[in-house]
Amino acid sequence: IDMAEPPVIIWEQEVESVLRYRDLVPRLEDALGKFSRRDSAEVLQPVRTAVPLQKHSGFMGLMPTYMENDGVLSTKFVCFYKREKGSTLPAVRATVVLLDPECGNIKAVMDGEVITAMRTAAVSAISAKLLMAPGAEVLAILGTGTQALSHLNVFTEMFSFKEVRVWSRTKEKVERFVRSAGGGVRGCGSAEEAARGADVIVTVTGSTEPVLYGQWVKAGAHVAAVGACRPDWRELDDVLMKSAVVYADSREGALSESGDVILSGAEVFAELGDVINGTKPAEREKTTVFKSLGMGVEDAVSAQLVFDQWTSKETKP
Structure with a gap:
């Protein structure tokens, strides 16, 4: 049986250290163009699902995306809260999960706040x-x-x-x-x-x-x-x-x-x-x-870029 590697965790500082606007911008331009062609083999991006978190005056959004031709499968989990003035609790928390589309295993779990802010x-x-x-x-x-x-x-x-x-x-x-x-x-x-x-x-x-x-x-x-x-x-x-x-x-x-x-x-x-x-x-x-x-596709290409950069950094001697 296929023993999938456990997912890597790439947290805030690491995402910041590998993600650069000069690499990100061209990938995002490409992704936006692909999305607007409405070709399901390029981008499958269902409308985001929002789950109300009534008790905490917030909601959780799920943003799944599949880029078949590029082999990218990801979901972003993002929680939004309406905070009172002076609250020290975060208004937004985000996490991006990158999966292997063929086997279904999670390749990476990464901090989504840096990705969201930058993309x-x-x-x-x-x-x-x-x-x-x-x-x-x-x-x-x-x-x-x-x-x-x-x-x-x-x-x-x-x-x-x-x-x-x-x-x-x-x-x-x-x-x-x-x-x-x-x-x-x-x-x-x-x-x-x-x-x-x-x-x-x-x-x-x-x-x-x-x-x-x-x-x-x-x-x-x-x-x-x-x-x-x-x-x-x-x-x-x-x-x-x-x-x-x-x-x-x-x-x-x-x-x-x-x-x-x-x-x-x-x-x-x-x-x-x-x-x-x-x-x-x-x-x-x-x-x-x-x-x-x-859009989910913006997170998908950003997460893939982070993963690519992180992997090449890890494998360098």
Whole structure:
């Protein structure tokens, strides 16, 4: 009988040490393009399952994905919680499991928070690469959490902005973020101050109500909206959603999970993968919104990359 190797465990520090944006971005572009072709031999990605955890004001999401041609099978387990202000408990916990599609055994269990933070930021950066105006100079980040930091990292690695601004509801968090960013980031007293005149605006908040208003957003700006992943949560107002050309990672995901899309009644013009595949245009000169919800296929290729890098590191003398 086949004695499968026990799964390897690749935890936070190790994931961080092997995962690089320069390797991750091309794999994600490839995955987004494959997803948008809707070929079941390329990507099988059921809609994510959510299990409510009523007692703990949270839910567990399951995100399984199978990439038949690439031989990648994975599932991400992610638990979200609505935490009270001042709570020290984590709002998100994630774990990615990589399986052998042929034998069904688990190859690796890995920390999903680093993967989630990095793949999400990398996909937003891909949206900016495709949709922001040429010569964009000012980046604004609304939010100061883990995602804000990963977005800052990949956006400054891939593009050269002349100015980076950040805002959060909590003044101390803005100050802490500016310090941890190590210079080059300007803290703003209001979301409006951060957003006005910005060429690229990233919203990575835990807000359930709009924090970014269309009247502040300059014509031709690109907005990457990352928070508000529930049908009744929002980060952007109707004015912005209605006036922008809206792109998403997944059309179905946006129509079933994004309050910004559902409640505004905005039309999803295209998926990022459609732009990557050349089947839909990148409307760079118009105001664009990329609504990111996150997809299992993004975790699948990220986990496979981590596993590949980790394995080659382990086998080196």
